[in-house]
Amino acid sequence: MPRLCLNKVMSETPAPVRAYAALSQGSTPEPWQYEPRMPRADDVSIEILYCGVCHSDIHFVYDDWGISEYPVVPGHEIIGRVSAAGPDAGRFKVGDLVGVGCVVDSCRDCKTCEKGLEQYCTGGVWTYGSIDRHDGKPTYGGYSERVLVSERFVLKIPDALEPKSAAPLLCAGITTYSPLKHVGVKPGDKVGVIGMGGLGHMGIKFAKAMGAEVTLFTRSISKVEEGKRHGVDHVVISTDEAQMEAAAGSLDYILDTVPVEHDFNPYVNCLAVDGTLIVVGQLTPIEPALSAFGLILGRRSIMGSAVGGIPETQEMLDFCAEKGIACDIEMIQMQEIGAAYERMQKGDVRYRFVIDLESL
Numbered sequence: 001m002p003r004l005c006l007n008k009v010m011s012e013t014p015a016p017v018r019a020y021a022a023l024s025q026g027s028t029p030e031p032w033q034y035e036p037r038m039p040r041a042d043d044v045s046i047e048i049l050y051c052g053v054c055h056s057d058i059h060f061v062y063d064d065w066g067i068s069e070y071p072v073v074p075g076h077e078i079i080g081r082v083s084a085a086g087p088d089a090g091r092f093k094v095g096d097l098v099g100v101g102c103v104v105d106s107c108r109d110c111k112t113c114e115k116g117l118e119q120y121c122t123g124g125v126w127t128y129g130s131i132d133r134h135d136g137k138p139t140y141g142g143y144s145e146r147v148l149v150s151e152r153f154v155l156k157i158p159d160a161l162e163p164k165s166a167a168p169l170l171c172a173g174i175t176t177y178s179p180l181k182h183v184g185v186k187p188g189d190k191v192g193v194i195g196m197g198g199l200g201h202m203g204i205k206f207a208k209a210m211g212a213e214v215t216l217f218t219r220s221i222s223k224v225e226e227g228k229r230h231g232v233d234h235v236v237i238s239t240d241e242a243q244m245e246a247a248a249g250s251l252d253y254i255l256d257t258v259p260v261e262h263d264f265n266p267y268v269n270c271l272a273v274d275g276t277l278i279v280v281g282q283l284t285p286i287e288p289a290l291s292a293f294g295l296i297l298g299r300r301s302i303m304g305s306a307v308g309g310i311p312e313t314q315e316m317l318d319f320c321a322e323k324g325i326a327c328d329i330e331m332i333q334m335q336e337i338g339a340a341y342e343r344m345q346k347g348d349v350r351y352r353f354v355i356d357l358e359s360l
Contacts, residue, residue, distance in 0.1 A: 014035070014036045014037075014038065014039065014148075016033045016034065016035055016036075017033060017034055017035075017036050017140070017144050017145060017146055017147075018031070018032075018033050018144065018145045018360055019031075019032050019033060019034060019073045019140060019143055019144035019145070019360075020032065020073065020143040020144075020334055020337060020360070021034075021070075021071035021072060021073045021140075021143070022060075022061040022070060022071060022072045022074070023070055023071050024070055025061075025062065025063045025068065025070065026061065026062050026063075027061070028337065028338035028341070029061065029072075029073075029074065029143060029337050029338075032071060032073070034071075034073070034140055036148055037132055037134075037135055037137045037148065038135070039084075039086060039148055040086065040134070040150070041086045041087050041088040041089070042086055042088040042089050042150050042151050042152070043085075043086045043089060043148050043149065043150055043151070044082055044084070044085050044086070044089050044092050044098070044148075044149055044150075044151045044154050045082070045083045045084040045085070045146060045147075045148050046078070046080040046081065046082055046083065046098060046100065046146060046147050046148075046149065046154070047080050047081050047083045047145065047146050048078055048079070048080040048142055048144060048145060048146055048147060048357045049079050049080050049081065049163060049356075049357055049358070050078075050079045050080075050163060050164050050167045050354050050355065050356060050357060051075040051077055051078050051079070051141075051142035051143060051167060051354070051355045051357060052075075052077030052167040052168035052170070052171065052172070052327075052329075052352050052353070052354050052355075053074075053075075053077075053332075053337070053340055053341075053344070053352065053353040053354070053355060054074075054076060054077060054168075054171050054172070054198070055198070055259050055344060056074075056076070056171070057074035057075065057141075057341075058341055058344060058345065059283075060072050060074055060128070060129050061074065061341070065283065067129065068129060069129070069138065072128065072129060073128055073140035073141050073143050073144055074128055074129075074141050074142075074143055075127070075128060075141035075142025075143040075144070075355075076100070076101055076102045076126070076127040076128060076141055076142060076170065076171055077101065077142065077167045077168050077169075077170045077171045077172070077352075077354075078099060078100040078101075078127070078141070078142035078147060078167065078170065079097070079098075079099050079157060079163045079164075079166055079167045079170075080097075080098060080099075080100075080146070080147070080357075081095055081096065081097055081098070082094050082095060082096045082098055083146065085151070086151075089151040090151075091151050091154070091156075092151060092154060092156075096156070097156075097157045097163060098154050098155060098156060098157060099154070099155040099156075099157050099166065099167070099169075099170050099317070100127060100142070100147060100149050100153065100154060100155070100170065101127070101153075101155065101170035101171060101174060101307060101313055102119070102126060102127055102170070102171055102307045103118050103119055103124055103125065103126060103127065103153060103307070103309075103310070104125050104126070104127050104130075104139060104149050104150065104153050105124070105125035105132070105133055105150060105153060106118040106121035106123055106124045106125065107121055107122075107123035107124075107133070108152070110122070110123070112309075115309075116309040116310060116311035116312065117309045118153070118309045118310055119306045119307050119308060119309055120306065120309075125139060126139065127139060127141050127142070127147075128140055128141030128142075129141075142355075142357075143334065143337070143355065143360075144357075144360075145357065145360055152310065153310055155170070155310070155313055155314050155317060156314065156317070157317065158317055158318055158320075158321035159321075160321035160322075160324075161317065161320060161321050161326065162326060164329060164331065164354050164356075165326040165327050165328075165329050165354070166317070166320075166326065166327075167327075167329075167352075167354050168198060168202075168327040168329065168352040168354065169202075169316065169317060169320055169326075169327060170313065171307060172198045172199050172202050172327060172351075172352060173202050173206075173316055173317075173320065173325075173327065174307050174308040174312065174313045174316050175199055175202075175280050175305070175306070175307050175308075176199055176200075176202045176203035176206055176255060176257070176280065177202075177206050177308065177312075177316040177319070178305055178306075178307065178308035178312055178316070179255065179278045179280060179303070179305035180203070180206050180207060180210060180253070180255065180278075181312070181315075181316075182305065183253055183276060183278070183303075185207060185210045185211075185212050185253060186210065186211060186212075187210070187211030187212070188211065188212075188213070189210075189211070189212045189213070189252045189253065190212065190213045190215070190250060190251045190252050190253075190272075191207040191212040191213070191214050191215070191251065191252065191253045191254070191255065192214075192215040192216075192217055192236075192247075192251045192253070192254035192255065192267070192270060193207065193214060193215070193216055193217065193232075193254070193255045193257065194217040194218075194238070194254060194255065194256045194257060194258055194267060195217070195218065195256070195257040195258045195281065196216060196218055196223050196226065196227055196230075196351075197257065197259075197347065197349075197351055198327070198349070198351045198352045199257035199259075199280060199281055200216075200255075200257040200351075201230055201327075201328060201351045202327060202351075203255045203257055204216065204227070204230050204231060204232055205230065205231070205325050206325070207255070208231045208232075209319070209323045209325060213233050213234075214231065214232045214233050214234075215232065215233065215234040215235070215236060215247065215250075215251060216232040216234070216235045216236070217236050217238045217254075217267065217270075218235065218236075218237065218238065219237070219238050219239050221237060223235070224237075236270075238266065244266055244269075244270070247270045248269050248270055249269070249270070249271070249272050249273075249298070250270060250272060251270050251271055251272060251275055252271075252272055252274075252275055252276075253271075253275065253276050253277075253278060254267050254270060254271060254275070254276075254277050254278065255278050255280065256277060256278060256279045256280065256281055256282070257280055257281040258281045258282060259281040259282060259283075260282065260284070261282065261284045261285070261286075262282065263288055264277060264279075264286065264290055264302065265288070265290060265291050265294060268290070268291070268294045268295065268298075268300055268302070269294050271298060271300045272298070273298050273299055273300075274298075274299050274300070274301075275298065275300050275301075276300070276301045276302070276303055277300070277301070277302045277303070278303055278304075278305055279302065279303070279304045279305070280304070280305050280306075290302070327351065327352050328350055328351045328352065329351070329352050329353070329354045330349060330350065330352070330353050330354070331353075331354055331355075331356055332353050332354070332355055332356070333355070333356060333359035334355050334356075334357065334359045334360045335359065337355070340353045
């Protein structure tokens with residue numbers, strides 16, 4: 001298929017983009033449209049097919065982190081097809097199936113960018129709720145008909161991946177893959193996963209694929225059989241003191257995927273000597289305070305981890321294609337987003353909503 005150059009588009013005003021936006025704090029996303037930024041030479045224009053719904057979308061809509069500017073067009077788990085490529089964009093051609101995750105630009109010159117860790121660049125630009133570093137315009141996400149992104153931040157979707165279930169890999173997938181890969185999980189390691197939602201069920205799949213013995217921590221008895229169906233070796237009911245005591249000192253790593261405030265101390269006690277608690281879910285203040293006693297006497301560590309950089313995200317997608325890993329999803333229409341948010345806040349989703357953007 002021939003490449004469609006953006007040269008003409010660059011000299012004209014691009015057509016408005018149809019989207020769904022939260023127009024004020026806590027409002028349900030509704031039909032809206034915006035004027036996109038002007039295309040640049042290294043840009044790829046993508047017609048969006050599917051977009052996963054992340055809990056971060058709700059945080060931004062409700063301004064839970066105190067950083068939202070309205071209107072907000074959420075969505076950073078984007079799958080689509082290339083509709084045009086600029087003259088300096090040589091990696092993709094029209095018709096290619098591609099993805100866009102949480103980051104759409106960075107300074108490109110700092111030490112973290114040079115290492116492919118764009119997610120930690122202090123000049124990074126998030127897919128939505130951020131400011132474009134070139135022209136100062138707001139960034140808008142995947143609850144839209146199309147998106148314009150520098151090819152450096154566009155990912156190739158392997159043919160072996162089903163596009164719908166691949167969408168959440170671009171946030172839920174890489175958020176759990178990246179820290180497990182970073183700490184070097186290997187066959188024989190004992191890995192715990194706290195929570196079995198969108199992040200947790202992906203953490204289980206990755207840890208198992210890396211050869212680990214996996215323990216699920218959950219508050220819900222209903223998740224016991226569900227966890228086992230996903231391949232976990234052990235399930236611990238975290239509200240059961242006897243079960244938590246039996247798990248003490250047993251795990252090399254624990255991946256904490258819980259998105260709300262909770263006590264880390266009981267899980268620190270489940271780590272072996274030199275064990276690490278990896279926090280990927282909670283972005284609120286830690287309450288109650290951490291006990292240094294548990295950390296010091298076990299030479300234990302607590303680390304945080306954001307999403308992965310672009311090279312690692314591509315690696316994760318290729319790993320999923322090789323191992324047959326996909327996210328468990330429920331498809332929704334764009335007009336059902338309000339009901340989807342309500343269900344997510346109740347934990348009533350198995351395990352990620354994905355929007356069919358044809359419904360826009």
